[in-house]
Amino acid sequence: MTAAGLAVESLRQDSILFTYDSAEQVLEHLLKSGAGTAFYDAIDPTRRPAFDPRFLGMLAQRREADATTFAVRHEYVACVARKP
Secondary structure: OOOOEEEEEEEEEEEEEEEEEHHHHHHHHHHHOOOHHHHHOOOOOOOOHHHHHHHHHHHHHHHHOOOOOOEEEEEEEEEEEOOO
């Protein structure tokens, strides 16, 4: 920021938690939020139909045995800067 001639007024790091009832909802969230879009777009479009069921199966396996929902956490950094 300093190299760009800006002064940081506030800077914070945080996260937000989303919960979903199904693996399908998680996939939809990741694709709509942009969090997984770059990875999904890198997959050959002809292979995507095979990808979705495999990914959903992996999500189901990773969910904790006692969990009733899927948790998706987005970590972020927020900065407000001004030009002095």
